[in-house]
Amino acid sequence: MDNDKYKLLIVDDEEDILEFLGYSLKREGFQVFTASNGKDGISKAKKEIPHLIIMDVMMPEMDGISAVEEIRNNKSLDETLIVFLTARSEDYSQIAGFEAGADDYIAKPIKPKVLISRVKALLRRSLKKDSGKIVVIGNLVIDQEKFEVLLDGKKIILPKKEFKLLKLLAASPNKVFTREEIFVKVWGDDVIVGDRTIDVHVRKIREKIGDNLIKTVKGIGYKLEN
Amino acid sequence: MDNDKYKLLIVDDEEDILEFLGYSLKREGFQVFTASNGKDGISKAKKEIPHLIIMDVMMPEMDGISAVEEIRNNKSLDETLIVFLTARSEDYSQIAGFEAGADDYIAKPIKPKVLISRVKALLRRSLKKDSGKIVVIGNLVIDQEKFEVLLDGKKIILPKKEFKLLKLLAASPNKVFTREEIFVKVWGDDVIVGDRTIDVHVRKIREKIGDNLIKTVKGIGYKLEN
DNA sequence: TTTTAGATTAAGAAATTGTTAAATCACACC
DNA sequence: GGTGTGATTTAACAATTTCTTAATCTAAAA
Incomplete structure (x- = not known):
């Protein structure tokens, strides 16, 4: 698969997770960008226009849901897929996340294989025809x-x-x-x-x-x- | 939302779950069909051409993954979304499920609110891209x-x-x-x-x-x- | 300072689309 | 085969938007 044509942005305040996920996804060939808080995430998203954003729900400064709401207000990020990372069984944030415009969520602790399957499934379904224009x-x-x-x-x-x-x-x-x-x-x-x-x-x-x-x-x- | 436009098929061998999920989804206005095993699920799917199928992974007779593989081989069910129900932390089946062509999975025990959010998110997302009928x-x-x-x-x-x-x-x-x-x-x-x-x-x-x-x-x- | 290229503005020309009515066409029905 | 109804196309003209020009102003370079 031509994973190298996809840009992924990971937004998480925990350096460990950022590195861990980044490493796993880079190994699959994706172009990976990272940000360690909501604000930075938004500005990187605007700059890179990634195909998919993986965003932690719980973050200091600006939580993931607010960040997603802002991202969804940006017309050029209309097509970008958003996946939330949530602590297991935080059902409330799942619902709020979907309402904010997320496309999926993954519960922590994250297993790389699951994450990769999920990311691929989302990209496969959603970006069959990409504009490139x-x-x-x-x-x-x-x-x-x-x-x-x-x-x-x-x-x-x-x-x-x-x-x-x-x-x-x-x-x-x-x-x-x-x-x-x-x-x-x-x-x-x-x-x-x-x-x-x-x-x-x-x-x-x-x-x-x-x-x-x-x-x-x-x-x-x-x-x-x- | 015009949920009544959407046909959902639920496939699960446990009568309780079938009824419980069916009830929750009907209340949201969806057209709900049910089947209690993989075989029946396939034939109902072929007959109704639902927009989305919710399928238990573990079932007697024919497991969910085999059923999905068969469904995916059917051209007229090409666009149908498939959501797996899995026992929590069955990571392996998640991956196998995605490989078989599932679009999402939900871990048991299922909370109706989560299920409904998920179903709506999937329908919303895929309908945008749907250049079908x-x-x-x-x-x-x-x-x-x-x-x-x-x-x-x-x-x-x-x-x-x-x-x-x-x-x-x-x-x-x-x-x-x-x-x-x-x-x-x-x-x-x-x-x-x-x-x-x-x-x-x-x-x-x-x-x-x-x-x-x-x-x-x-x-x-x-x-x-x- | 003088020169020159570019900035600004407004106005008219040119191009494109909107609108209307009437002519033509296609097809079901007698 | 004729007739009628609605669909499609044409033609003429109106309305609108875009493009270009020309005249004047400004700022940078010589």
Whole structure:
């Protein structure tokens, strides 16, 4: 199995468990990320957009259920699967967890084989068809299928040319695209438009996603900074 | 929730459990069927094509795992979810169960609240991905078999082309279908129709299901938003 | 300071879609 | 085979959105 295409995020405050689970899952080929509290978990989730999150219910600072609620509010994490780790027979947290938007739970103590079976079963069922048409740059998600851009999980609609231009820049973050290049790739070889046209489009995109992401490189062109 | 849409089959050799679970789930509105052994379970499953099967692992005559293997070999039960009931800490059967094609397991003793949460979570999760015979988008249900659309439970009749178009959009909610794509998939490769034909059809559908569901993505196409 | 590339703004052009009504088509029914 | 009903398509025009330009302003480089 191509487990290496899946990103897993493990969130637990106990270093031992983090390491133990991380080790077991890495051995199966998964890309594993970890976080040791709810807050960090949320920010890592937003950054990596994992396919599946394994989250401890009981944690200091921010408990798992609150974290999941926040994650579920983020549009770009809509498809992410969430598995709770709960202490055995904490039935209440199971129910609350499902209500918060979890997809499964696993009771502690955790046996790696069980965890792996479960993770695989979830991924198998849920991600049969994965999009692969999504580009993520920092807190910006560009979904080519839905033709929408998410900034910090907030949906933004861009007109065709603006979307195309942003998509181009996002395809190679930090690379400077010359005006020449942009013309060819966005407008096409044959179309002739004035010089200021690009500027205006860049401006409109900046209006929508903020001024910090697209940098001007004077005399050369533009780049999307990461 | 419209639990009455869902058929559940419970397979267990203990009469008590059968009754207890059946009662709990019926109270939630599900259509409940029961069987007291693996063989009977298989034949009832084939007959009713339930959405979800709850199956005891340990049973006389035919154990749950063999039964699940046989069920999974049946094409029409491909989409059916399967939940195992296992005695606590029987880790081995968990793994074997997943390998046989189960989607989840629940440890005995069973608490109804937990069971119900779990069942609902499974149905919710898998229905999202289900591109099978029935598609649900918000308050819209599209039944491809009966060739009808329900809006807030009220039946709406759509002519062939309109239905085909709506079905296409509903097959991948939120995905933007280009006009190109729509032409090919609804009208066919060879048919040539005018540009406004799609618009008119979209308009007619909107007249019937409301203006909010089908969004126009200018310059690209249409999508059914969720 | 001067020069130059880019930023900004508003307005009109261009492109795309919405809407309506009427024409055409398909098919069941007599 | 005709007739009628509803489905489908076309055509004309309206409405809307997007794109481009042009004019003016700003800031960085020379």
